Amino acid sequence: MPESDDFVEFGKTAGGGGAGRVRDTDWPNPAAHAFDDCIEEPGSPKPDPILVATGVQRHFGGLTAVDVATMQIQRGAITALIGPNGAGKTTFFNLLSGFDRPDQGEVYFDGARITNVAPHLLAKRGMVRTFQLTKVLAKLSVLENMKLAGQLQAGESMWKALLPPLWKHQEKAIEAKALEILDEFNMVHMQHEFAGALSGGQRKLLEMARSMMTDPQVIMLDEPMAGVNPALTQSLLGHVKRMRSQGITVVFVEHDMDVVRDISDWVVVMAEGIVVAEGRASSVGANPAVIDAYLGTSHAALTGEHTA
Amino acid sequence: MDWSLIISNTFRSGITQTAIIYILAAIGMNLHVGYTGLMNFGQVGFMAVGAYGVGISTSYYDLPLPVGILVGLGCGVVLALLLGMPTLRLRADYLGIVTIAAAEIIRLVMKYQKFKDWSGGTNGINGFADDFQAWNPMTTSAKYGFEIGPLDLRFTGGDLWEMAIGWTLVLLAVLVMWRLVNSPWGRVLKSVREDENAARAMGKSIFRFKMQSLMLGGLFGTVAGMFYAISNNSVQPDNYSRAFTFFALTVAILGGLGRVWGPVIGGVLFWMLLSGVENLLKEGVTNDHIPESIMDGVQVGQVRFMLVGLGLMSLMIFRPQGIFGDKREIAIDARK
Structure with missing residues (x-):
């Protein structure tokens, strides 16, 4: 066929x-x-x-x-x-x-x-x-899993992390992007779940979605x-x-x-x-x-x- | 039974210097074990280098106390680098072994009699921090405070000064922790705890984050050690033995690992519990409520640890997440 x-x-x-x-x-x-x-x-x-x-x-x-x-x-x-x-x-x-x-x-x-x-x-x-x-980060929420994969985050510097104004703006952009990708993977409704609470298949999806966050x-x-x-x-x-x-x-x-x-x-x-x-x-x-x-x-x- | 004494001693133990020292050390261990998954079993080593850093630099090298404090902090950073460089690339349990050994080596070197002119040997170093009480705006020996019902909340000016500085340090440490663990930096630490390779695949340099965590958590320990030394105006090598690390870890677990306020609540409760049980037993023995065939005053110290140990075991069985922990997280551990 x-x-x-x-x-x-x-x-x-x-x-x-x-x-x-x-x-x-x-x-x-x-x-x-x-x-x-x-x-x-x-x-x-x-x-x-x-x-x-x-x-x-x-x-x-x-x-x-x-x-x-x-x-x-x-x-x-x-x-x-x-x-x-x-x-x-x-x-x-x-x-x-x-x-x-x-x-x-x-x-x-x-x-x-x-x-x-x-x-x-x-x-x-x-x-x-x-x-x-599958390597999801079990005790992080689905959204946090996604946000982790954002690249070149200013807030990942220990010193800048102490001063939120230096990274809040970028954090918002990363979150918006994460939600957009989660939406493509039909996972927005799970964003606040612990990744460890997802089923095997959902974890595979999350891992794929998270990879997309890195603009590969x-x-x-x-x-x-x-x-x-x-x-x-x-x-x-x-x-x-x-x-x-x-x-x-x-x-x-x-x-x-x-x-x-x-x-x-x-x-x-x-x-x-x-x-x-x-x-x-x-x-x-x-x-x-x-x-x-x-x-x-x-x-x-x-x-x-x-x-x- | 002198209930006023029991209640007062119990309450006071939760907020005085000893509790503060353990809380500061436990905040550092919480960053290591609770947030980053680094098995640091040598937190007392960081305390010892802080205490001896300030002690030796002020007594042997005659540096002023504030400079000595900076030296102590520097020693903490150096220790973190020395421990972390060879071990952070290895699995978590190796770090555990190395840190235990390192802490013991530090204690034994400081105790070594051949170095006694430098580090004080078995006698330790005494009377190097007189300046600390000299800065006290209150009268050192006068009593301040009040009584509420049976609760005696009067402290000497010296104690109050130490407690004020100590609690300020605790609040600062909590503030720094709260800010950091809720930042992208903290998110990477948690991901390292959950799965290093996943974090690596997402482009994170694991070594850098582990080293920063080891250093910062170690510095909280260093501050705890310096506070211990300065408030006692003395450094004794055997105060920095293994048991301290495990009590500090207990404090962190009791409050809930991976919770910003966990070590604070854990520390206050741990010391109130120990002191409460001790005072109860002591009063019981003195007033013949506990027969001498079971225990006398000398054994109170051991029995309180047995009872508190049992209590902590029940806590771990019935509330494994600690006081502040999230039960859902423990459920995930069970699923893994």
Whole structure:
């Protein structure tokens, strides 16, 4: 049932939920044709890469967790990072976002070398991430969670904090922005709740909304749909597409192939630390290297739409 | 039973110098443990460097008292830097171990007999802060105050002067805390307490905020130590032992961690409780209401700690958030 033929075919409706399903037409895809000339092979060059990893290796003792020769991530597109458990996806994510340091190799963000740059500095430069285990600040309200993510806050200086006139004005602006973003995520009514009182899915939403507060260029989502019910999955997918339509580059790790097919413009497949395949979501599942990587366990899921 | 004595002593303990010292130290621990999640178990170390900073600089180096106070504050900053640099990048429990050890090392070095010309050794330093009472506008030995019913609220001019300065310091500390924890700076501290990596991912330099918190909270401890030393006109090494830190932490928890007024209320109540139980037992023993086979006057001091300890345990079981805490926050802890 192709509802739009410009970039990817819809998979079967995730979990049969489908309530509030967001159509592609709601959020136009600026990256629809970005991959037209890309070759579907590991390390394939992109027309306008925003994130580049070259020769990145990470060892834990004798184990090589990540060994990526080259990988480029296209600006403004949604790139999925998939692979079986233990493929090194999250480790690679940590290396890209500065939460871990590679033993070898370099990472470039928007042309600048960011290897070994501290994660908070990367966040300031516009690269923000979420975590597989959601990290909301439980004893802060939803609104405070949002306001925390405002950048360059004068009131975060200990001395200026003592003199409210120096930061009250900015605080109001940040609060207005936070409410605007919460509104986009349909969470305004929860603004005074403790974040710790939210459900798992709501926490994922809050984490995404909070990331948006930093005005990111790149947003990295580590398993954004894990443990989220199907109806909320659709809403989260809509938000991810909206981010793309606003020009934000999205990189995400995901296990759910329906989700991957639904929203990604490009898929990178990792197995045992290396990139084994790259390609469009519609075709990467048929790649023998990918089927091999999954050792047949997810064979049916990956190729479901071809055999059905 | 002399009820007037019991009531008066109980009430007075809640507002006199000892309570003030613990409150000041607990305000600092509240910033560390309650707001930032820094396990500082060596608050007494900050007190000791403050006390010895002012004591040594005024006695051994003959500096005037106000300069000595500045030296004490400087010692607090240096200690925070020394403790924080190597440990703040590590997990919270490591800071706990390092701070306990550091506080003990400070006490033992100050007590060391070979340094006795400098730090006074086991005798400590005495009589270095005469100036403090010289600045007292009241007559030191005269009695001021009044009685309300059974409550005797008369204090000597010397005590009143110390209490006035002490409570002014407490109010200033509370004001600074209130302003800071309700600012964006305080918001970052709380986020560090909740989840460092989340704060990091939002672009916050965790190390800077932890260091500032350690320094400021430590300075409250330093002020507490200097107030202790100056009001007693004496520094004794063994007054700065581990137990002090844990009593101060108890005071902070009793009032409610992460609440601006928590340590103040906690400190007043803690000392009223200890003194109330002690005076009750003492009167009971003196008037033969408590048989000697159970306890005599000597054991009162121990029994009061047993009873107060039991009371605090029940508080933690039935009201884990402390007096001012928010029950919803504890419920969230249970869900995590």
